[in-house]
Amino acid sequence: MADMPYQFPDAGGHFGPYGGVFVAETLMPALAELREAYAACQADPAFMAEFEYELKHYVGRPSPIYHARRWSETLGGAQIYLKREDLNHTGAHKVNNCIGQALLARRMGKPRVIAETGAGQHGVATATVAARYGMECVIYMGVEDVKRQAANVYRMKLLGATVVPVDSGSKTLKDAMNEAMRDWVTNVADTFYIIGTVAGPHPYPLLVRDFQTVIGRECLVQMPELTGRQPDYVIACVGGGSNAMGIFHPYLDTEDVRLIGVEAAGEGLDTGRHAAPLTANARPGVLHGNRTYLMQDEDGQIVETHSISAGLDYPGVGPEHAWLKDSKRAEYVAATDAEALQAFHDLCRYEGIIPALESSHALAHAARLAPTLPRDKILLVNLSGRGDKDMHTVAERSGIQF
């Protein structure tokens, strides 16, 4: 096993016991069509060339890696390097995947794209590429999130998207995903569902991962240029887990690089108010088209999660992360709201970078780990997004009203 190259998922979209295609029959042919179209694109150099062109000229890739010298000095241990996905157009890694899927939609002749969004980042990225390629765009967003993220709702509207508030269930990300699935079932002939993370039915976990691996592939080249070698640790936050899969995947076969995913411990793992199914060893189950670790009650009902970061506030996790946990190729830990906020403020003050609250969870673990390691160790943290969208949340925590 150890010297076998990593080859997941299998043809049915399974990562060990996880993943798969758990959807109603109506969607099965649409997913088969998507798998075929994606396979054809992968084999088509023109498709991949256009994807890369867009990443370079529209997104601004490659994103740099930055040595956070002052923060590392302050922490007094390992050196922390940041992969600057926050510098992408639209301010996060989400756009990489949206461009890939929009190109796929265009090739499949689907003029309408839909998406779910929590914090609004994936919604903004989807609305952005829909404007870029002249597609009709509908974004589903929980009523609670619409309230919390008014600025992003306005951004999406500016970009020409229709934002549909979702009033069912917990009125957050998972319910927005349910509603997007319902739209897709109804309008499957002309509609492409742009899922924002490495979850959902096969082939989504595969294709989102593939479009996001540009992050890790750049790191494989940039780290030796910058430091003469690969990092000792790669650290990324995990909600659904797309930025983490994007940076982890190219490192999977480099076994001396340790991969650490950081989930949202919310108010603390022992309070039950968190969004850390892997770290808390939640029972695996089936939701949103795949089998994975799930936050659920004894009767199999999905429970409400909590995180200060809307982008991590999701009861499941991408099935490949479930598999990487079981196979022990990656480790999963969690950071609380308070730890993430501390890291958020530290990065602002020591490095002049305002990180997204999601990415602040990865930073929080780096801040715990770095002081325990010698100065010559290297931590590479995926700074998956910028924090401008979080001003309101952070200010509110500090008792400030705009």
Add this chain to the structure above:
Amino acid sequence: MSRIQTVFQRLQADGRKALIPFITAGFPEPALTLPLMHALVEGGADVIELGVPFSDPMADGPTIQRASECALAQGMSLRKLLGIVRSFRAEDDDTPVVLMGYANPIEAMGTDAFVAEARAAGVDGVLVVDYPPEECVSFARAAKAAGLDPIFLLAPTSTEQRFADVAAAGSGYIYYVSLKGVTGSGKLDINEVARRIPRIRAAVGMPVGVGFGIRDAESARRIGAVADAVVIGSRVIEEIEQSPRDEAAARVTAFMRGIREALDAIEPATGVKS
């Protein structure tokens, strides 16, 4: 012979169509589910589909979503639902009961435990919306072995290959989703259904029920003319929603009778022989 097979054979011999209502267990309150099941039978139900409420019913429209949320808020669970079926079975040994729901509550109970407990309670079939045949090979086999018919969906988008997959994995009947959409939508294309059903029936060798979008006697009559069974869900739930609690059972019986009469008025000759 299973209860489901017995019902379809009897109906076929009589030249009649099966009427299959759906209600969500625990809606509008857990204590009403058992009387509502009896009320459905009194109104002419041949099979009862009992919805297992789930927090994230992705294939359902607003009506059944609301019913599920309401049932869960009152503590409805798969275990409690099986208790209701047991009580129903003690009083009605003939009407088949099919559970319809999503995979996660069943997996939380454990698939083997579910099959055993459902069978012991008197459940006859199970339709798991997010278990396509390829993801539930061992579950479908275990269910069949225990005498629990695994019932699968086919859709307007389904290919001939999928007819064959579903025929191999399923038993009892096939549930044809008559439109692209969620439960309770209004875009039923009866000509499309009429065109597809004979081919599906020939391919699967089982009775074919049609549901999603059937709302009244007229649409039931037109679907019944081509299908072996008519499934009505959201419209029954709406009838319950709109009734005072103490009148819900009587209103449901009256609504069902209207559909029953429409189905029984279908000339046997206009139905397609299976």
